Amino acid sequence: MDVLMTGANGTVGTAIADGLDRGFATLDAAGEADYHADVADYEAIRPAFEGRDAVVHLAGYASTDATWEEALTNNVVGTANVLRAADDAGVDRVVFASSNHVVGMYEADHAPELYEPGYDLLIDHTDPIRPDSHYGASKACGEAFGRQYTENHGIRFLALRIGTVNDPGYDHPYGDAELGVERGEWERGSEAYDRQVARMKGTWLSRRDCASLVERCLSADRRFEVLYGVSDNERRWFDIDHARAAVGYDPRDDGEEWDEPP
């Protein structure tokens, strides 16, 4: 199976490549890649799609601090271009890195109590979107485009509303907080640190769970799905039963396994 990965050099891209035995053709605007191109430029990315069996589309501006222009160019136009290029090249499967920020306002309404074990909230794919940012809205657009290409162009489209994936060396719920300590942003054991860790124990998607979820999406016999990408975290507020049923997602990790930073 010949798979193109956009945004291959990012945190999620390397998690997928590191965790799977398969190879990928890679496209990225920066760093080493088979194709150096910006997804906002249709003509530049089009050649990379020729002859592929599937696309894993990760490229984009991946932060809630995106301005509207950044989200529009990189995520809305970028994803439109990727779908168009896939369609034009006859590629009939796209796995799309969406985001938990498509529904981030549920979290905002319930935080910080939501971060504690046993809090009673579970968001699934049937809940209405509630973007928390331009970034979240831009990912919602990507999902809408995907739906359209499924309905009218025969492209299988699986959107993963990813929680939090960390870089190698920080592949645990303390990753973000420990990075904050290293950068002098907060002290270990502070309220901000503890809150961040508690959140990450809910939203963490381990690198291996990320890779295995994408692998399942590359072979699943499904036309269109919106799936939450988090590990089997005790504190999660995102449903993963639908991902289990739809594509056989079988996560191995739980943020609760980490009592303290490694």
Add this chain to the structure above:
Amino acid sequence: MDVLMTGANGTVGTAIADGLDRGFATLDAAGEADYHADVADYEAIRPAFEGRDAVVHLAGYASTDATWEEALTNNVVGTANVLRAADDAGVDRVVFASSNHVVGMYEADHAPELYEPGYDLLIDHTDPIRPDSHYGASKACGEAFGRQYTENHGIRFLALRIGTVNDPGYDHPYGDAELGVERGEWERGSEAYDRQVARMKGTWLSRRDCASLVERCLSADRRFEVLYGVSDNERRWFDIDHARAAVGYDPRDDGEEWDEPP
């Protein structure tokens, strides 16, 4: 109440203006308008929003034959610009002309049986989007942007998934088909003609029902709604009970009242 209407010269815009006692500040890229500007150009439209109490946003490319670029520029970027301009100007209410084509694939799956009286299908605001075209997907994006501006910028956003509004002189379910006859596209009484009329009896939104629905949306105490804009047609497959409950929509027309072209 000082209301700006974009796309004021179009079929829907004139229906609203003709049907209401209130005045509007008008913006349109063509024809007579207070502001001549293209919604794809943020700087050009921004001045029109100053001091308004609400915006009725109709401007866009309004057909399922839109190419992806046409839908992206006019509808996706255009609606993003309108919301941004409203937010920047402190306008806290936007009524948005969305479209039945956001969920058009339900119709496609059930046509033509769906067009007959008594067919058992009713789509409401809780059903997943199923765009039938780039146009439909672009309107879904507009709804997602609106949700984001409601959640994070305090803008009330009411999206109307409008069925079919006809020009004056053709304000009945035979309008499209009669126009087709005039243009020599089909014969009165042909299968295509009859099918078009049957469809229009389901999707028709009379000009006065359109105007009254928008009027209700301009005063309703709701933060975010997706409402179907069709008259109380016996053959409709779009729910209007939610619009009745949410904003007090009180349609006066039913496509079934027309037994033959006037």
